[in-house]
Amino acid sequence: SFILEKTVSLLCTPDGDSEAEEELVWLRNGAVVRLNEENRKGRSSVCISPIIHEDNEAVFTCHLSRNATVSASVTLNVTYHPQLSEAEQVEVEIESMLVLSCDIWANPQVSSILWTLNGSAVDLSASGFTMSSDGFTSQLTANTVERSLHEGTYECTAHFPLHGTISKVFQVTVTEKTMKFPLFPIIAGVVVVCLTAILAVVSRWKKIAKVTYKQ
């Protein structure tokens, strides 16, 4: 298996003397790989640098230019796992929605995921939680947050066959509901205040001007 972000070089050397000067062709998932002139005869190599997620399960095939049935191929097995992440502080308003997400994208795939709240497994039935995983992230969701049920320290712990255990901690604080005003009345209000202030200054200035005139 190959490791993400490293470099791999694949070498193709047909056996048999007659094939020593044969022209070779490389394919990646059936598409021709462009090669330098001097890299086509007798022995040929392709270099993959850096290895990316998309290279996992990519099939590299090398065949004789004149006869594609004389070929060899390799399927890349790129192993990867989520990065360790720092603890996250989460603030959520009462009665709003809480969504916590953990990165679980790995090869080989995650074998188990556990969510805990204050050290005990999250009770999906009792506290309005739902859990979902799609191979990339695992999400814990509560639709209507209540402080007594949902505030505390969460942890998602994912176990990977090859990379061991990775976990992430969330410190969730439930805050009071804040009043949410629609945007338009605020803008209208500001305009009214500004206009009033400008009018006040203008009329004052008129008064002052009048006073000056009288003097």
Ligand SMILES: *[C@@H]1O[C@H](CO)[C@@H](O)[C@H](O)[C@H]1NC(C)=O
């Ligand atoms: C890829 O390599 C890993 C580690 O050697 C192995 O556990 C896994 O089964 C391999 N996957 C495939 C599809 O061969």
Ligand SMILES: *[C@@H]1O[C@H](CO)[C@@H](O)[C@H](O)[C@H]1NC(C)=O
């Ligand atoms: C291609 O090579 C295969 C295997 O060596 C051989 O059976 C076949 O006749 C060759 N085809 C051509 C067109 O040379």
Ligand SMILES: *[C@@H]1O[C@H](CO)[C@@H](O)[C@H](O)[C@H]1NC(C)=O
């Ligand atoms: C979790 O522990 C904290 C601190 O002890 C506490 O304030 C909170 O209510 C607990 N949460 C739950 C859901 O029991």
